Amino acid sequence: MPTLTTSEIPADIDPFRDKLLVDGVEVDPLAGWILTPLWNLLNWNPVLAAPTGLDPQNMPTSIQIVAPTYEDAV
Secondary structure (H helix, E strand, C coil), rough: CCCEEECCCCCCCCCCCCCCCCCCCEEEECCCCCCHHHHHHHCCCCCEEEEEEECCCCEEEEEEECCCCCCCCC
16 A cells, blocks of 8 residues: 555545645645655665554554665664
């Protein structure tokens, strides 16, 4: 599951048709709210999404941790 900037993204969003607002600000519907593409391209950095709990709508939340290049032991 990708790491997202918010849990307020509707499950039925159509990124080609729908306008996407995050905290009242319009974002790119294809990539403005997903945090994993950068780390998919820069694949030398170890990345981990660690659970942090639940939001008010009982959706799971997490924090994305990125280590320096080739520093898996960190």
